Amino acid sequence: MPVAIALISPLIVACALFMESADANIIVTALPSMARDFGSDPVSLKIAIISYVVSLGVFIPICGWLADRFGSRTVFRTAIGIFIAGSLMCAASRSMHFFTLARFLQGIGGAMMVPVGRIIIFRSVPKSEFVRAMNYLSMPAMFAPAAAPLLGGFLTTYLHWRLIFFINVPIGLLGIYLTNRYIANTHEPHPGPLxxxxxxxxxxxxxxxxxxxxxxxxxxxxxxxxxxxxxxxxxxxxxxxxxxxxxxxxVLELRFLRIPTYRASVLGGSMFRIGLGAVPFLLPLALQEGLGMTAFGSGLITCASAFGSMFMRSLTSLTLRRFGFRTVLIYNAAFSGVAIAAYGTFFPGTSLWYIWLVVLLGGFFPALQFTSLNSMIYADIASRDVGRATSLGSVVQQMSLGLGVVVGGIVLQIARAVHGHAHVTWSDFWPAFLVVGLFSFGSIPISRRLSPDAGDEIARGSRG
The missing domain is CATH 4.10.860 (DNA Excision Repair, Uvrb; Chain A)
Structure with a gap:
């Protein structure tokens, strides 16, 4: 039985993680088609992305308490059920207002699925099988960003965008069934007051x-x-x-921000994540509304970012051991900012090979920055404080990603107004990409305040 649990529990959680990750990447490809059906401006649909991110951010901090109070199995299967319900509401939406509400409900389910899923693995998998379990869990995180834009683009172009939300239903129902059968309802006897x-x-x-x-x-x-x-x-x-x-x-312990490595990861990283958060919203719009591509054509391009990210992940440990956190965070922030701003160089007639290469690099450098920030956050955190430090870091991370969508959308609207365009065109996008790219440079002053050996224990101990 322990071997079966070590195999099945991570795969069940991986299914939930795939749903959450795929959904976040699949919707952006369909935004222009949704906007036409809702009779709205595509830029206005940023509210649908932000409502989901906000819901994730505000509910993540209480997930651990809920799992301890009501049991991890109960909360996990409830979260999957909420996510399915939100998906069906998205598919049935006839207005922007209802769709925004449905996305917020989806976010509640997503906020509980992944953190509680990690708790389930920690409590059910023997330590001897833990590394293998985490490898299973990482698979959807790598696969979904590449597959989702292709699948979403295909369904949107050749069938209908509403179908993308039905993908979650069979996966979620299977997850609930397997959760009931194979996962124990573990919880702490006295989680304390929330x-x-x-x-x-x-x-x-x-x-x-x-x-x-x-x-x-x-x-x-x-x-x-x-x-x-x-x-x-x-x-x-x-x-x-x-x-x-x-x-x-x-519920959110702000005193952790006094720790230099934590502050650089959370506050400095938030500047970088603003630029990172804007790209999944702006890039499909630029390709479809600016360059006239179909949703499927856009998906074929945007998936390049995921391939760049996968390749960099294999080099992250080696890079951190060679140069250290401080050097990587300073220089790679500049590389990431330039890579993000380079999206603004696209214009009608641009070679597809050039676009694909720029998008590939747009996944390469930000992946190193993102992984480095997420690793360094624990460099000087005591083991007893990991859970609470994670809560604050996760909230700031989600809000920063959402703020990136806000900033990108506002600059795009201003550029369109200045140019006098009734609808967004390709020339309206370069100011938005330039501004969000500059935010990455904003993290450099905070990273420069780190000591040269900051996080060295983690950097030296990392494995490729």
């Missing part, structure tokens, strides 16, 4: 601020309402900062 005050303040604050920013300049709500959402959200976040300084165990 910081509900901190959760409400941080969740509402982050949601209102980010959603408000994404709604500015759209036809979904009046701009005044969007600005009011931003102000209320900022006020609630400020209240949370004051509250967290006095709370005994706040």
């Amino acid at each position: 910081d509900w005050t901190g959760f409400v303040l941080s969740a509402l604050g982050a949601s209102l601020a980010l959603l408000g920013l994404s709604l500015i300049g759209t036809d979904i709500v009046a701009d005044r309402t969007a600005y009011e959402m931003c102000l209320v959200g900022a006020f609630l976040l400020a209240l949370y900062v004051l509250y967290a300084q006095r709370a005994e165990r706040p």
Whole structure:
């Protein structure tokens, strides 16, 4: 039985991870087609991406407590069920408002699936099988970003975009069945009280601020309402900062930001992730709305980024051992920024080979930066604090990715207005890619403050 669990449990969790990762990558290819059906501007559909990211960010911190309180199996299968329900609601959506709500519901399921899935593996797999289990878990993370744009583009071009959301249904139902049969309902006997005050303040604050920013300049709500959402959200976040300084165990522990390696990974990394978060939104729009490609043609191009990322992952350990975290984070931030800004060089008639090569490099350098940031975050964190440090880091990471979509969308709207275009064209995209690329450079001053040997223990101990 232990051998069976070591094989089956990671594969069950991997199915959930594939659903979550594929869904995040598959929707962006279909955005222009969705916008036409909803009678909306494609740029306005950034709210659908952001609502999902916000939902992920605000619910991730309470997943561990829920698993301890109600049992990991109960929470995991409930999360899959919520994700399936959200997927079906997305497929049935007839308006932007309903679709945004459905994406938020999907995000709740996604927020619980992956972290609780990792808890299941940690508790059910023998230590002798742990490395093999994590290898199983990493497979969908590598495969989904490459397969999803192709599959989503094919379905959108030759069938209908609504079908992309039905992919999750059979996978999710199989996951629920296997979870009931093979996964034990483990939980901690006394998880302690949840910081509900901190959760409400941080969740509402982050949601209102980010959603408000994404709604500015759209036809979904009046701009005044969007600005009011931003102000209320900022006020609630400020209240949370004051509250967290006095709370005994706040849901998001801000004191970790005093640790240099953690601060560089979270705050410095957030600047880089703004640029990274904008690319999956801007690139398919640039290829389809700017260069006139089909959704499938766009998917054939955007999957190159995943191949670049896969190749770099095989070199990350060697690179970190050779140069160290500080050097890699400083120089590779510049390389990543240039790679992201290079997307703005596309114009009608650009060689497909050139576009594919630029997109390949756009996955290569950011993958090294992303992996380095995610590794260094634990460099000086005590083992007892790993869970709480992960919660704060995950929230900031998700919000930064969402903010990238906001920034990219706003710059795109401004460029279109300045150029006087009724609809976005290829010449409107280069300012957006340039601005989000510059954000990557913004992480360099924070990384420069690291000591030359920061994170060396992790860098030396990494394995290719």
